[in-house]
Amino acid sequence: MGLTNNDIFKKLRVAHKLRDEDIIKICALKDFKVTKGEINALFRNENHPKFMPCGDQFLRNFLDGLIIHLRGPMPQKQIKKS
Template identity: 65%
Template structure:
């Protein structure tokens, strides 16, 4: 498991968006852009994939501590912050409207095939391989 995997798992577990991660990194004076951050979350075979270095992960974890716990002067409850992230994520999903169909390309109606036409394939067993096995227990039987 490399740093990218750890970073991805923390992002999913805490339900963080890219802009929130950038803000968390800025808490420890570490500047990173969204495209650089997106390169960490790509698949390994993608051409724009980038390895997450130890310094980036270390700064993210330090910033995450400040983000969730707060500072000594202004402590916060971590569960309040996590629940706040969940509600923000839900409202962001609700705000996204579905794409409207364009007039140029009308949608074709979906025709569901009837189950009467479905015929499962019959599997014919040619032979049973277990029938040909002879068990020898080491005993000589005289017939």
């Protein structure tokens, strides 16, 4: 059995020393709104009644926001005029 999205998200949180507020700001960079309650539900034990599995969309938006957070926004492409 491999890693779940929750496991990947937990490892990224620890590796980058992110707090709940940081995760909310990172998700906001991709216009993805998330609450502290949702974040806490993702990090709970799988046996906990309020556990929430991390979906692909959530992880994708977080990773895209993390890229913007670490590298900055993509520069605009210049259009060549003929």
